[in-house]
Amino acid sequence: MAVKNVTIYDIAEEAGVSPATVSRVLTGSANVRQDKKSRIEELIQKYNFKPSAVARSLTDTRRKLIGIIATDVRNVFYADLYVACEIAADQLGYTVLLLNSFGIREMEKKQLDKLVEQRVDAVIHLGGAADDVVTNQDYADHLNKVTGSIPVITTGKLDGTDCYRVQIDAVRAMDILLEHLVANGNHRIALAGGRYDVVSTRVKYDRFMEKAGEYRLDVRPEYTDNWGSYNIFAGQQTMDRMFENLQKEKLPVPEAVIAINDQTAAGVIRSIENHGYRIPEDISVVSYDNVDIAKVIEPNITSVDYDFDHFGKIIIETAIAAMDGKKIDRQQYIEPTLIIRRSSDYHRE
Amino acid sequence: MAVKNVTIYDIAEEAGVSPATVSRVLTGSANVRQDKKSRIEELIQKYNFKPSAVARSLTDTRRKLIGIIATDVRNVFYADLYVACEIAADQLGYTVLLLNSFGIREMEKKQLDKLVEQRVDAVIHLGGAADDVVTNQDYADHLNKVTGSIPVITTGKLDGTDCYRVQIDAVRAMDILLEHLVANGNHRIALAGGRYDVVSTRVKYDRFMEKAGEYRLDVRPEYTDNWGSYNIFAGQQTMDRMFENLQKEKLPVPEAVIAINDQTAAGVIRSIENHGYRIPEDISVVSYDNVDIAKVIEPNITSVDYDFDHFGKIIIETAIAAMDGKKIDRQQYIEPTLIIRRSSDYHRE
């Protein structure tokens, strides 16, 4: 434990060269005579010497470290996206430092400070404050203090800050779902789950309303205003409540339900089955994210896919381009794709 | 972007004091006259100055950074444990650096090197090589090169290395399940899922066999040797296969199934229902880990809980104690608890 770390000086001394020469073979920044080079490399092997990234980044200015603030990696959506970022970063020679905020604003600020102290080269902000329909001013102020020196990339939006947005095209995500459902003869379509103050959710809602006329949808608050959360329990509750309201108003059950994500869809499916309806024959169910549960639930769920690998890659590339001072769009969109599965694979008359 | 970072010198100059004094108020390591102190603190506020953890740890030797190598955070088990570690570390003033190995040995070595370069104060190894019933010698050698200077903590085992083990008491975990099942009149008990070369799985298997006589269990390979993986698909396949084999041998279906984890149990449940049996009336199902899916699947699954918060805390405390050179047990056990739910809440005659 108390063993002193080997340094470049130790190697230099034993090899009978200067520290600079050792540094040169380490970085490959300049030519070194073959015999010296071999000698040095042997010593490096012998002591299993790894140059300190800490000392290195003191001069380098570039730390090769990207910070990520995520709401909670225990949520598959963030886990998938985080891993995609980690892999993309690794391939470009960067390391990623993950910090969770658990949806707590104070925590987000604290984690941001931690990243600044670590002198990360860029900050990636997933969820949390970036999800707010109206950005928290206090957080924006806090962010603006660092945004001058470190580029910030987010998948949501942070109004009043100078950040880069790489986001799912939520409008398109709603469109492909509607096209699919309408093409299958569904016109009484319900929305389930999600919070009204989350920007990606709101965009989808607004788009649904925008398209309702064109597609001749049977729009009523009983079908569309079923807010909730993003998990399986909430999904089930939300759907139970919808059934209750519909019965009260003597309205027919929907022909299709668009759940805000796959977990919610799983809950919705449970509720529908508990109420004695078949999926997709009586009611079709579709949702967003295409995470594992969509492939696992019975029936398998039709879901909108974002290609996380690609998503993460774009995020990391944007971060690196931004720190390199390259000109890049402040706003980029991820194209969603529809994966059709049994839960909606049914044509209604 | 190109904005130069504020340093302790800038603050010192503007405050009309020496850098050392600024450092003193930053660390609180020595008294500073109140008026100077206030002046400095104001400046720190004004520039939103955060001392560089990089420069700091160049002198400090202590980086306040703990590295974690996990198999894959997209797996809830690791996500839960990772988050518990992150929280525990944060409370003790440490930051955690997560790297995934995706079960690839080469990747594990590479990630370990990355952590060494980052000069983490300790390494926590979750899964991967630490899960092997017989430790990979190559990896052990690689690890031994660092283990002299950095303490390594694992939840599995790494034979031939000088690491600390904080592990779930797998023997006890099997015992409480057996006690519960036998008390409910189950004697024809099957095992489902898991790989034979994973140490925690093997320990459970061995313990089951050890206890079989005492509990008068109906032991046959058709019931006990149903190896598989750790996910829902594998769970379903494994159970399907078991049914097939039992029918072939004209053996009765089991009264209870112990699945290797909750995901596997979810698959097992699906298979059982597909075969027309009721849970728990015809067959009880129990499993390990007590992650979300156990509370969500219908019927809810009886599962062995490890209290991840506590588990993570012990891991982090062990890491810190080890780097402080304190004497701690090389092997510590996490006590499992049984959470009884509907999937096994049935007394058989």
Add this chain to the structure above:
DNA sequence: TTGAAAGCGCTAACAT
């Protein structure tokens, strides 16, 4: 209570 100065491990500019 405070400042000057050295040092942490590395890289890079400048000489040679």
Add this chain to the structure above:
DNA sequence: ATGTTAGCGCTTTCAA
């Protein structure tokens, strides 16, 4: 091709 030197931003003796 290689060594010397300065410097990165901080902490920590050592003096005063």
